Amino acid sequence: MASATFLSTLSLANKNYLLLTPTHAYAKGYTNNFRVSNLPSIVVRKEGSVRSQGFVAMQEKGGSTLSDDSRTKTPHVLTVAGSDSGAGAGIQADLKACAARRVYCSTVITALTAQNTVGVQGVSNVPEDFVAQQLKSVLSDMQVDVVKTGMLPSVGIVKTLCKTLREFPVHALVVDPVMVSTSGDVLAGPSILSTFLEELLPMADIITPNLKEASALLNGMQLETVDDMRSAARLLHNMGPKNVLVKGGDLPDSSDAVDILYNGHNFYELRSPRIRTRNTHGTGCSLASSIAAEVAKGYPMLSAVKVAKRFVETALDYSKEIDIGNGPQGPFDHLLRLKSHSQACHRQQTFDPSDLFLYAVTDSRMNKRWGRSIIDAVKAAIDGGATIIQLREKDAETKDFMESAKACLRICHLHGVPLLINDRVDVAIACDADGVHVGQSDMPARVARTLLGPEKIIGVSCKTPEQAEQAWVDGADYIGCGGVYPTNTKENNITVGLNGLKTVCMASKLPVVAIGGIGVSNARAVMEICASNLKGVAVVSALFDRECVQTETRKLHEVLLGSNIGST
Numbered sequence: 142m143a144s145a146t147f148l149s150t151l152s153l154a155n156k157n158y159l160l161l162t163p164t165h166a167y168a169k170g171y172t173n174n175f176r177v178s179n180l181p182s183i184v185v186r187k188e189g190s191v192r193s194q195g196f197v198a199m200q201e202k203g204g205s206t207l208s209d210d211s212r213t214k215t216p217h218v219l220t221v222a223g224s225d226s227g228a229g230a231g232i233q234a235d236l237k238a239c240a241a242r243r244v245y246c247s248t249v250i251t252a253l254t255a256q257n258t259v260g261v262q263g264v265s266n267v268p269e270d271f272v273a274q275q276l277k278s279v280l281s282d283m284q285v286d287v288v289k290t291g292m293l294p295s296v297g298i299v300k301t302l303c304k305t306l307r308e309f310p311v312h313a314l315v316v317d318p319v320m321v322s323t324s325g326d327v328l329a330g331p332s333i334l335s336t337f338l339e340e341l342l343p344m345a346d347i348i349t350p351n352l353k354e355a356s357a358l359l360n361g362m363q364l365e366t367v368d369d370m371r372s373a374a375r376l377l378h379n380m381g382p383k384n385v386l387v388k389g390g391d392l393p394d395s396s397d398a399v400d401i402l403y404n405g406h407n408f409y410e411l412r413s414p415r416i417r418t419r420n421t422h423g424t425g426c427s428l429a430s431s432i433a434a435e436v437a438k439g440y441p442m443l444s445a446v447k448v449a450k451r452f453v454e455t456a457l458d459y460s461k462e463i464d465i466g467n468g469p470q471g472p473f474d475h476l477l478r479l480k481s482h483s484q485a486c487h488r489q490q491t492f493d494p495s496d497l498f499l500y501a502v503t504d505s506r507m508n509k510r511w512g513r514s515i516i517d518a519v520k521a522a523i524d525g526g527a528t529i530i531q532l533r534e535k536d537a538e539t540k541d542f543m544e545s546a547k548a549c550l551r552i553c554h555l556h557g558v559p560l561l562i563n564d565r566v567d568v569a570i571a572c573d574a575d576g577v578h579v580g581q582s583d584m585p586a587r588v589a590r591t592l593l594g595p596e597k598i599i600g601v602s603c604k605t606p607e608q609a610e611q612a613w614v615d616g617a618d619y620i621g622c623g624g625v626y627p628t629n630t631k632e633n634n635i636t637v638g639l640n641g642l643k644t645v646c647m648a649s650k651l652p653v654v655a656i657g658g659i660g661v662s663n664a665r666a667v668m669e670i671c672a673s674n675l676k677g678v679a680v681v682s683a684l685f686d687r688e689c690v691q692t693e694t695r696k697l698h699e700v701l702l703g704s705n706i707g708s709t
C-alpha cells in the first residue's frame with residue numbers, strides 16, 4: 142500500500158478507501174485522466190474552471206491494484222502553438238525545451254508559419270475544427286498535466302481551446318500571449334484581444350507577456366521602467382490569471398534582464414545578467430514551455446519560473462557562437478549539444494578496434510617522478526606512435542584533472558587519436574572526452590552508456606568470460622583483459638596469464654586489449670596467443686616510468702608491427 146498521507150478514509154460498498162487531497166493526488170500522479178483498471182476514482186469538476194481543484198482520487202486501502210510507488214506518472218505538457226519552419230520558436234522550441242527539461246510534450250498545431258532567421262514569410266492557420274480534433278485526441282487519452290499556449294491565431298481557435306479545456310480540465314494552464322514575432326511580424330491580430338481577455342486569461346495559472354504583449358493587452362499602456370512593469374503585472378492580474386510574469390527583456394537601458402512575477406500578493410523581481418547574443422529566437426516560447434515543464438513536475442510557480450529562467454539563460458549563454466541563418470536573430474541550442482560538432486578538429490565518431498593497437502595509459506605518480514606534465518607525457522606517447530590514450534590520474538584534483546584532460550584532448554584530436562578517461566565519467570562528460578574506461582568496481586558500463594550516449598567509447602576491465610559477456614550486454618565497445626603479467630602499477634591485481642587472456646578473448650564478443658606487466662620484451666608473446674579479437678596491448682610503466690616516453694613508445698610500436706597484429 143502506498144505511504145501517501147491522506148485526508149480521511151471513506152467507506153463505500155463495504156470497501157475502505159483513502160481520500161487523497163488534490164495535492165497528494167497530484168503528487169502521486171493521479172490526475173483526473175488517470176486510469177487504472179479496478180481503481181475507483183471520482184473526478185469533481187468545478188464549473189467554468191480549468192483546474193483540477195475539486196478533483197479527488199481514491200485508492201483502495203490495503204489493496205494491491207495500484208502499486209503507486211512502482212508506477213510513476215510521466216510529467217506531460219501539451220503545447221498548443223504554431224509551427225516555425227526554422228524551428229527556433231513555436232512548437233519546435235516547445236518540444237526542445239520540454240525534452241531538455243525532461244518532460245513529455247505533445248503538440249496541437251494551430252498554424253503553420255514559413256519562417257526563418259530573417260522573419261515570417263507566410264502563415265497558414267489550421268481550421269478550427271481540426272484544432273479541436275487534435276485537442277480532443279490528446280486530452281482524452283494522454284494524461285496531460287499542463288497545457289501551454291503559444292500562437293493562437295484566430296478568435297475561433299481561442300474559443301475552441303477554452304471550450305475543450307472546460308471539457309478536459311488539466312492541472313495548470315500556462316499562457317504565452319504570442320501576438321508579434323521577435324522579427325516584428327503579426328502572429329495574432331488585435332481582433333483576438335477581447336476573447337483573450339474575457340475567456341483565456343481568467344483560466345490561466347500564469348501568463349508570460351513581454352513588454353509589447355503586456356502593452357497590447359493593456360490597451361497600449363506605455364511600459365518603460367520596472368515600476369511600469371509592476372503596474373502592468375497588477376492590472377493583468379486583475380483580469381484573472383493566478384500569476385503574471387512580465388518579461389523585461391526589451392526594457393531600454395538595462396544591463397540586467399529584469400522580469401516581474403506577481404501572484405496577487407507579492408511581487409518578485411527576477412534579475413539576471415543580460416546575455417549578449419544574436420541567438421535569441423524562441424526565448425519566449427522556450428521560457429513558457431520550461432515553466433510548464435516544471436509545473437508539470439509538481440513544482441510551485443515561483444520555483445518553476447526561477448528554474449525555467451535559469452535554464453533559458455544557460456542555453457542562451459551556451460549558444461552564443463552558434464551560427465544558423467543569415468537574419469538578425471538565430472535559434473539557440475536547448476539541448477546544449479550542438480557546439481562540439483562545430484569545433485574545428487574533431488575525431489572520427491565511431492570506435493575503430495584497431496585504435497587499441499598501442500594503448501598508452503598515463504600515471505600521475507610516474508609523471509611526477511620523472512618531472513613531466515601529463516600533457517608532455519601524452520604528446521610524447523603520440524609522437525612515439527600511441528594509437529589511443531587513457532588518462533589514469535588517480536591522485537589528481539578534479540579541477541586540475543579537467544584542465545589537463547581538455548588540453549590533452551586538443552592534442553589527441555590534432556593527431557586523430559582518441560582520448561579516454563579512466564574511472565571518472567563526470568570528467569569525461571565535462572571535457573567531452575571520447576570515452577571512458579571502467580573497472581568491475583567502477584560505475585557500471587550500462588550506467589556510463591546512459592550518461593555518455595551512444596557515440597562515446599566505453600571500455601571495461603574483465604578477467605573472466607562472464608565479465609566479458611556482461612560488458613557486451615552493457616553496451617561496452619571493448620574490454621581490457623589482465624593482468625597478463627604481474628605489475629607494480631596496480632595494487633593487489635590478480636594475474637590471469639596468457640591462458641586467462643586467451644580464455645577471455647575466446648569468450649568475448651568485443652575486441653580485447655591486453656594489460657598488465659606488458660612491455661617491449663613480452664608484447665610479441667602476448668600477441669601471439671592468436672586470438673583474432675585481441676587488438677593490442679595497454680601499457681603504463683613500460684612507457685611512462687622511463688626517461689624518454691617517445692623512444693619507449695616507438696620501440697614498442699616496432700615490436701607490435703613485427704608481431705603483425707591488429708590486421709584481422
Ligand SMILES: Cc1ncc(COP(=O)(O)OP(=O)(O)O)c(N)n1
Pocket residue numbers: 500502531533563564578579580581582583600601602620621622631654656679
Ligand atoms: C585498458 C585498461 N584495462 C584495464 C584497466 C583497469 O581498470 P580498473 O580495473 O578499473 O582499474 P584502474 O585502472 O581503475 O585502477 C585500465 N585502466 N585500462
Ligand SMILES: Cc1nc(C(=O)O)sc1CCOP(=O)(O)O
Pocket residue numbers: 602603621622623624625627628629630631634656657658659679680681682683
Ligand atoms: C591499470 C591496470 N589494470 C590492470 C588489469 O589487470 O586490469 S593491470 C594495470 C596496470 C598496468 O600497468 P603496467 O603496464 O605498468 O603493468
Ligand SMILES: [Mg+2]
Pocket residue numbers: 563564578579580583
Ligand atoms: Mg577503474
